[in-house]
Amino acid sequence: MKYYYLFLFIILLFGCDKKDIAVSSKNNRPDKPDSVYFDKLVHMECLPASATLDSLQRYIGDFQTVESRQRSIYYLLKTKWHRIQGEKDSTLFYFDKLTINEGDVELKILKFLEELYIDYQSSAAVAYDKSARIFSNIKFAEQRNSLFTFRLYRELAEAYYLNGKQRESSHFNDLWFKNTPNKKSLWVQDSYYSNQFVIAHQLERVDSMKIYLDKVEKVANQLNNERVTAKFHNYEAQYHYYAKNYEAALESSKKFFNYYKKIDNLAYDNYHNLALAFLDNKELDSALYYFKKAYVVSKENKEEINGELYFKMLAEVYDKQGDFKNASIAKDSVQKHYYAFQEKVQNDKLEELKIQYDTEKKDIKINNLQSTNKLHKMLLVGGAFLVISVGSILYMIYKRRFLKAKNEKLEIENKKLNIEQKVLQLQLNPHFVYNSIANLQGLISQGETTKSVNYLSSFSKLLRNILELNREDFIPLKDEIASVTNYMKLQQMRFEGLFDYEINLPEDYNTEFIMIPPMLLQPFLENSIEHGFKNINYKGKIEISFAITDKKLIVEIEDNGTGMSNSKTENPNKKSLSKIIIQERLDILFNQKSKESYLEISSINQDEKTGVSVKIILPLIED
Structure with missing residues (x-):
């Protein structure tokens, strides 16, 4: 085991x-x-x-x-x-x-390393293209004698480890340690020996495990650091397990467990490992307790675990206790998790086959087009009359098929309209939610308790409104304004001091009875903040105004950012996406018969003032 x-x-x-x-x-x-x-x-x-x-x-x-x-x-x-x-x-x-300029060798390597750290996911295999890019940068760095070549060796060692190629990982771990200028540091030595021990553990090389375990212990004693000592006990437990000294493995596991208990940072793996150590020592009651506790902790911490392995170990404990009823239940769970995993594997394979099929289909289509072109050339040689006749016939056939396909497409589109309206609303939410959570995590990690509480309060209120309001096609203007206010406060906390905002609304408007589609303004506000204010050296300002004219509700958003024409580095397709999505929503809601609602987006560039103006014209709907 x-x-x-x-x-x-x-x-x-x-x-x-x-x-x-x-x-x-x-x-x-x-x-x-x-x-x-x-x-x-x-x-x-x-x-x-x-x-x-x-x-x-x-x-x-x-x-x-x-x-x-x-x-x-x-x-x-x-x-x-x-x-x-x-x-x-x-x-x-x-x-x-x-x-990065052409000759900036070190900056190019450092930028690439930062890109790796930004994209890094410790629990997933490294994609082939990322490994290839690390290789490419190693070759570039070696040819130019970069100071940071050793850092690239370390990244490739880690990539090989995550992809299950332990021997290659060990090789580049050796290269990293050999070339680092910091090898005299006890902390660097601890890292190197620890990495080599973990690789030996994966390869089940007990003799190598012992060699590097002794080196880790020696460095740990010199450092006299609790965390390093706890890590040593974890490695020590693994070695004793492979040496079949289960009693010693249990004692080391307890020391490792107690360290994380002391710092109040116990997780699923801590309970799981200790349960296994008790199981190896035939202390079944303790093993069962810690297995159950591991599962509870994983749910509390929302950790993703290997369900098949967990229930397999749990079934083994029940079997040895003679509790065959619970053992049978656990084995059923093993089968469920196994089939779920196999289904995922099959789905991945099917997706690969689909991609391959689509590629082959495109190749066939290209060949067909080439054949059609050759046929057209032959028809031209045959004479003008034949060309005109055949062309007319082909055109009539094409037009008939085109019209038939268009009618079928229109029928499908009509059925999808109601669904698309909801989908378009949902498409506006994930990016902001993801970045907000990441920003909240940053505040918590800095120990900014007050800011974190305020941020979480505003964010949870906004999120609750979004989840509730998105169920409706129309909401009171009052709710939309409240949602916008919360959103702007959150953005001000994310980009502190970057901008101010102002909401102008006549006092005599009854916002409880004026109806508006939910989440209509947020995409344009996001564009103003994250694109319009990206490279300014002054404080930004956003003005949001509401007016009613000729039974139309007019919403205007104006910022003093760089404007559309000045954003040279921005992708125009990305910035126009919000306009396309919002216009599609307006068309679905209001423009089926006539043009009752539309958008006007223009760049401001006059009297040394720049920015973007967005005007949304909606039919006035009162509840």
């Missing part, structure tokens, strides 16, 4: 020799060359997060002038600083500003 969970292959580096990372505040100047910061970043790989943030803050403080803050190295340092703090929006904001 070898179902212990080991921590994923993640390089844990927490400290270097002080002489390597010393920072002199007396010499901080905005005109330091990039090479100064490259040298500091080389040694920063072995700093803990808190010390890394402190160092980055000092480096960023070197850039005091507007000109110095246009340098790529500044954007890189800001990207790294926000990423470590878990601030996704700010991380992507500064990462997008990073421009």
